[in-house]
Amino acid sequence: MNISLLEEIGLTKTEIKLYLALLKLGESSTTAIMQESQVPASKVYEFLDKLIKKGLVSYIIKNNKKYFRAENPENLKNYLEGKKDKVDKQILQVNSLIPELNSIRSAKEEEIEASVYEGLDGLKALYEKNFKVLEKGDTHYIIGAPRIGNEKLEGYLLDWHKRRIKKGVKCKYIYDSDAKEYGKVREKMPLTEVKYLSKNIVSPVWIEIFGNYVVTGHITEKGAVAFLIKDKEIAKKYLHYFEVIWKNAKS
Secondary structure (H helix, E strand, O other): OOOHHHHHOOOOHHHHHHHHHHHHHOOEOHHHHHHHHOOOHHHHHHHHHHHHHOOOEEEEEEOOEEEEEEOOOOHHHHHHHHHHHHHHHHHHHHHHHHHHHHHHHHHOOOOOEEEEEEHHHHHHHHHHHHHHHOOOOOEEEEEEEOHHHHHHHHHHHHHHHHHHHHHOOEEEEEEOHHHHHHHHHHHOOOOEEEEEOOOOOOOOOEEEEEOOEEEEEEEOOOOEEEEEEEOHHHHHHHHHHHHHHHHHOEO
8 A cells, every 4th residue: 555645645654554543443442543553642642633633533432432433535535625725725825925025026136137149140139139128118229339230230120120110119329420321221210319429439349228238249240249238227327328428429
């Protein structure tokens, strides 16, 4: 007999000994139960009481003496159903508690997340993440949008702009001075503002800010790499930096 299964459903070793003894003995006094189960007298009444509460044992009184008997093993299913009902209630209680626990969790300062994207496909993946993060009314910011980036990805970027305009996402771009032909295309787009860095300013990388994310990227003929950081405070500081540059950039 697989007695361990009875343990798995919640019976203790002592309860199992007593229950099996009663199944074998039938209606019995505590003396006979102790002898058959080898459970000490100090524990017999305590654990018989637990089995009674679980619906697995009952008793009758004859001549002022208690006699115990095991109930039909079918009652094990009733016992499990009772546990299931209790778990279902606990699930409902936990569901109502989850929002409060999440509010405590979100109140904790989030850790900084960082990722690296490589190659042109990596940059496309980054822009798709950008698209998912930004919602209607949000703004995507870029400092130092490079000419070569548009040369390599213009077809993809034009499609991306169509999708973000349809979604209602705004853009404010500060282009490198040598990328004006691409900036002029953006100027004609809805929800888009464009300015340019002075000719004497060359941006070593481009910077993007969207939501709580900041991207610093570099692209050459040999390849491309972009570093993505997620942190609310860092994004806020970079947005302030953008606003300073924007005031001094040329239309």
